[in-house]
Amino acid sequence: MITIFTPTYNRGKLLPELFGSLLKQTTHNFEWVIVDDGSEDNTHKIVEGMYESADFSIRYFYKKNGGKHTAINLGVRKAQGELFFILDSDDQLPAHAIEDVEAAYSEIKNTPAFAGVCGYIAHRDGRVIGHPMVASDANTIDLRYKLGVDGDMAEVYRTDILRKYPFPEIKGEKFCPEMLVWNRIAQQYKLHIFPKVIYFRDYLAGGLTNNIIRIRMKSPVASMTTYVEMTTYDVPLSAKLRSAINYWRFWCCRKDISFPKLSTKWIVVFPIGLVLHWIDLIKIR
Numbered sequence: 001m002i003t004i005f006t007p008t009y010n011r012g013k014l015l016p017e018l019f020g021s022l023l024k025q026t027t028h029n030f031e032w033v034i035v036d037d038g039s040e041d042n043t044h045k046i047v048e049g050m051y052e053s054a055d056f057s058i059r060y061f062y063k064k065n066g067g068k069h070t071a072i073n074l075g076v077r078k079a080q081g082e083l084f085f086i087l088d089s090d091d092q093l094p095a096h097a098i099e100d101v102e103a104a105y106s107e108i109k110n111t112p113a114f115a116g117v118c119g120y121i122a123h124r125d126g127r128v129i130g131h132p133m134v135a136s137d138a139n140t141i142d143l144r145y146k147l148g149v150d151g152d153m154a155e156v157y158r159t160d161i162l163r164k165y166p167f168p169e170i171k172g173e174k175f176c177p178e179m180l181v182w183n184r185i186a187q188q189y190k191l192h193i194f195p196k197v198i199y200f201r202d203y204l205a206g207g208l209t210n211n212i213i214r215i216r217m218k219s220p221v222a223s224m225t226t227y228v229e230m231t232t233y234d235v236p237l238s239a240k241l242r243s244a245i246n247y248w249r250f251w252c253c254r255k256d257i258s259f260p261k262l263s264t265k266w267i268v269v270f271p272i273g274l275v276l277h278w279i280d281l282i283k284i285r
Helices: 012-023 043-048 068-078 097-106 140-145 159-164 178-186 209-218 220-230 237-251 264-283
Strands: 002-008 030-037 057-063 083-086 114-122 136-138 153-158 190-200
Touching: 002 012, 002 068, 002 097, 012 030, 012 043, 030 043, 030 068, 043 057, 057 068, 068 083, 068 159, 083 097, 083 114, 083 159, 097 114, 097 190, 136 140, 140 153, 140 178, 140 190, 153 159, 153 190, 178 220, 209 220, 209 264, 220 237, 237 264
Parallel strands: 002 030, 002 083, 030 057, 114 190
Antiparallel strands: 083 153, 114 153, 136 190
């Protein structure tokens, strides 16, 4: 069984459309786990109204607001499925998504080297976001830097792997880049990539994507950790340079708590990071 996981925060009105895409799945061999990250709207009542019309399990959990990454951690702990498929509250699945995931997973299910499978994301008008489309086996880092795939992908991880790699929960911060955990997993495991669209996404106002700079500035330690680790991976020098610059960019927002240290060799790009920080301050005014 697959766990479809949806973290949500004050977006109850979007859930019925997502729910409709689940009802249309060609197989219902899944559960839907919803973690409400401290919503103040009527999300719980909306979810209650879905129970009777669903022929799959829906499980709802409410928690104090702590950010999407903390909701994912809770969802992973509660999941009963062998696979964990994150489906954001403002997105949907095409009708064959779960069937396609099951078919792809069956090809590598008994191979310990794989952390799961990975398909493609498209806009609702059909435009594929990840380019070029490839059918291969690779970790998420090689996917970007060796296969040259640009754009968000739909990763479906084995639940037991995600339990080994929880998101760090840093006091006072409500954001952690998902890339941090996906990159850590990539050091030990690869994904089976199949060239099918299994996810529909459009970026709505008010989401994480539209506010990402402001959000990162409020959670500098998690962001800095991500960039420090990127400089140690087998990626092109240009990617390491960008990571070092972004480290210093958000270092300027650090709080009075411990934070990861970057190798001193990257101090040469500090001025660039400082300039970007000043530009960020102007933009968020």
